[in-house]
Amino acid sequence: QPIQMENPYEEPPKKCVLCGINVDYKNVQLLSQFVSPHTGCIYGRHITGLCDKKQKEITKAIKRAHVFGFMPVMFKNPSFLTDPKICNVKY
Amino acid sequence: KPETAAVLKRTVEALMERGAIVRNLENLGERSLPYKISKHKERHRRGGYFLIDLEGPPSIVSTMMDHLGRDIDVIRRAFIKHPVSKTEECSGIIPVNYEDKLIAKK
Numbered sequence: 001q002p003i004q005m006e007n008p009y010e011e012p013p014k015k016c017v018l019c020g021i022n023v024d025y026k027n028v029q030l031l032s033q034f035v036s037p038h039t040g041c042i043y044g045r046h047i048t049g050l051c052d053k054k055q056k057e058i059t060k061a062i063k064r065a066h067v068f069g070f071m072p073v074m075f076k077n078p079s080f081l082t083d084p085k086i087c088n089v090k091y
Numbered sequence: 092k093p094e095t096a097a098v099l100k101r102t103v104e105a106l107m108e109r110g111a112i113v114r115n116l117e118n119l120g121e122r123s124l125p126y127k128i129s130k131h132k133e134r135h136r137r138g139g140y141f142l143i144d145l146e147g148p149p150s151i152v153s154t155m156m157d158h159l160g161r162d163i164d165v166i167r168r169a170f171i172k173h174p175v176s177k178t179e180e181c182s183g184i185i186p187v188n189y190e191d192k193l194i195a196k197k
Contacts, residue, residue: 013183
């Protein structure tokens with residue numbers, strides 16, 4: 001008779017890139033990694049691959065940074081152009 | 092530099108006057124602004140960023156925004172809730188069953 005038990009080979013749930021990192025409107029470098037370098041628009045969930053919570057937090061933080069004068073709106077800060085690629089963007 | 096010190100002193104005094112407790116004052120550095128901001132008939136390119144940790148009654152907010160708006164040396168003002176950071180419970184991406192969701196709604 002088979003014993004009922006939870007899957008012993010179950011992998012832990014996949015974590016997104018920001019799982020565990022605190023998102024702040026002040027660290028412009030982190031926020032600029034999710035922004036397009038040409039237009040400055042925020043990448044959607046299908047490009048960044050983040051969980052709901054983190055995506056929402058990032059958008060809110062980016063909007064805040066725009067308003068408070070921390071991050072440029074129409075483009076990406078040129079000093080952050082050589083950052084490693086996180087989102088799977090196809091230019 | 093003495094001007095920035097005077098501005099900070101003014102703002103902190105105004106805050107204390109309305110009954111707010113200042114916990115901490117951080118200088119986030121002086122850098123060139125991301126875009127040119129025109130305020131008080133002047134186009135600004137460089138600015139200093141300061142962060143003040145506050146504790147006080149919420150009725151201060153509107154009066155302080157008014158007060159800071161009249162100050163010529165203040166380019167942009169903002170009040171934010173104190174960010175309570177709690178990211179240790181972040182479980183991974185739980186696969187959502189969209190079929191069940193759709194059927195349940197119907």
